[in-house]
Amino acid sequence: MSKRIAQSSVNWAALAERVPAEQKASLAAFKVKSDGYLRRVLANPAEAPKINWAVYKQTIPIPGMVDNFQKQYEALKIPYPADTMTAKVDAQWVEIKKAIDAFVQASNANIAKYQKQIEETNAILPYDQMTMEDFKDAHPDIAIDPINKPTFWPHNPEEQLDYVDPEKQAQASH
Structure with a gap:
């Protein structure tokens, strides 16, 4: 059997912190619906009101009719859906x-x-305070090395004598 809820188990403040600004209105609308549902549930009693069968037995003249209704009513069990x-x-x-x-x-x-x-x-030493040697020490992979690896101006790979276009190399290997 289910238990009756007394209050919302949602931490709305923590949820509001995680919702993006553009979805705050949707969260507020959802909270209003949730609170309305909770108010409607709490407005009703936790248990169904008890029926005073003795009053009906005195009022209704047909014998056994109230007893039959009472027996059927008490036998009625509305199944709560399984979770x-x-x-x-x-x-x-x-x-x-x-x-x-x-x-x-x-x-x-x-x-x-x-x-x-x-x-x-x-x-690393700030770039505005570096000499070319300091830059070569800090970045040996991209620094110009005129002694061990001389290059031609403008010192980019495409302008060097041993440059091979990667697209042409890829086409040649196919």
């Missing part, structure tokens, strides 16, 4: 929780990686 969805929702929540935990772990790993990059960047 088949809670288990499914809980199973979905377990799966979602795993995905959330994996996302949090990946995010924390990314945060640590990016924090390390920030620290490395902050440790």
